[in-house]
Amino acid sequence: MNTDYDVIVVGAGSMGMAAGYYLSRQGAKTLLIDAFDPPHANGSHHGETRIIRHAYGEGREYVPLAIRAQTLWNELQEESGESLFEKTGVLGFGPEGSPFIDEAIASSKEYSLSLDLLDADEISTRWPGIQLPKGYKGCFEPDSGVLYSEKCIRAYRRLAEKNGVHIVPNTPVKNIEADKDSVSIETDDATYTAKKGIISAGAWNKDVLAHLNLDIPLQPTRQTTTWFESDPSLYEADVFPAFFVDVPSGVYYGFPSFDGSGLKIGRFDIGQKTEPAYVNREYGIYPEDEGHVRKFLDTYMPQAAGNVKQGRACIFTRTPDEHFVVDLHPKHSNIAIAAGFSGHGFKFASIIGEILSQLALDGHTEHDISIFSMTRPALQQTGDALPR
Known part of the structure; x- marks a missing residue:
């Protein structure tokens, strides 16, 4: 098949699948091409759950986008008839002076978000599964919570296909060519053409963008x-929140136990540089992976430090400043690019999909995405500025 399309999306993971859905709502004849069959375990959206926060420690510029993203997730939940969001609330804590916690608090004040400010004793009283030393503080956002990430992508896919979107899975892209009027995508089986293109290939973006x-x-x-195995009376989702933590040993994030799944935890601020093909997702985790988070649990949530129930590996694709890239190609204004979601992007997949659909069809978006410009100074830096 080489039918001409209005838009071709290369990469149908979190952002690409959402973009396909929002394009379909605008009546655009859309093709999605993916090297795998989404949702899948080869990218960054697997593992069942992702946190959505509105008060944002990564920068208050994200808050309007997070609020809009929540609205769109709620709309998707209603349209799909599926449970996609769990309002567990989200707790953040760290020692006095934590820049991350301070920025989350400041962003909530600027945008009048509901946020409870708590000291260490108040946190430990409210959630007995947490033990904090004196001098720590926290903030609890009751309206935030957890997205069921794989279910979200399935919902977008089902509704997009219902609206006429054509999806070609298990099909790597071999070449891309573009001029001012068209985009041509070559695979082993066919060459597809469209007026516009979107590149959202996750950890494979660098290779895909090299074609352009x-x-x-x-x-x-x-x-x-x-x-981790954990006491349900302390850590089940009906009594315990999702959390993000900035403490002297590192930056961590986690989820309550859902239906006995166990307390889920990861560490944000470290990671081994890799290429996507080299990540062994079948094996799961190594002893040193467990050691990082078990040390955290032993210190702050000792009653959750039970046996490991399971471990999974995935990929973050980081930029030097940890901000996303969402922009038009500098030489091909009919191609929109979404990249570098740096481990905190999934919550924004709904609004990034909306933005990409607007960029592709209109050449601009109503949302302020200046922080995500690919010409910003941080992306012009060279050298080893990324975490190991």
Whole structure:
């Protein structure tokens, strides 16, 4: 098949699948091509759950996008008839002076978000599964919670296909050519053409964008999450929140136990530089992976430090400043690019999909995405500035 399309999306993971759905709602004849069959375990969206926060420690510029993303997730949940979001609330804590916690608090004040400020004793009283030393503080956002990530992608896919989107799975892209009026995508089986293109290939973006002579400093890193046996009276989702933590030993994030799955936890601020093909997802985790998070649990949530139920590896694709890349190609304005979601992107997949559909069809978006420009100074830096 080489039918002409309005838009071709290369990479149908979190952002690409959402973009396909929003394109379909606008009546665009859309093709999605993916090297795998989404949802799958080869990218960054597997592992069942992702946190969505509105008060944002990574920068208050994200808050309007997070609020819009939540609205779109709620709409998807209603349209699909599936349970996609769990309002567990999200707790953040760290020692006094934590820049991450301070920025989350400041962003909530600027945008009048509901946020409870708590000291160490108040946190430990409210959630007995947490033990904090004096001098720690926290913030609890009751309206945030957890997205069921793989279910979200399935819902977008089902509705997009219902609206006429054509999806070609298990099909790597071999070449891309573009001029001002068209985009041509070559695979082993066919060549597809469209007026517009979207590139959202996750950890494979660097290779895909090379076809368009574009080199963005993107570094995939191997990351892991681990599920621990835990007391349901302390850590089940009906009594315990999702959490993000900035403590002297590192930056961590985690999820309550859902239906006995165990407390899930990962570490954000470290990761081994890698290439996506080299990550062994079948094996799961190594002893050192468990050691990082078990040390955290022993210190702050000792009653959750039970036996490991399971561990999984995935990929973050990081930029030097940890901000995303969402922009038009500098030489091909009919191609939109989404890349570098740096481990905190899934919650924004709904609004990034909306933005990409607008960029592709209109050449601009109503949302402020200036922080994600590919011409920003941080992307012009060279050298080893990424975490190992």
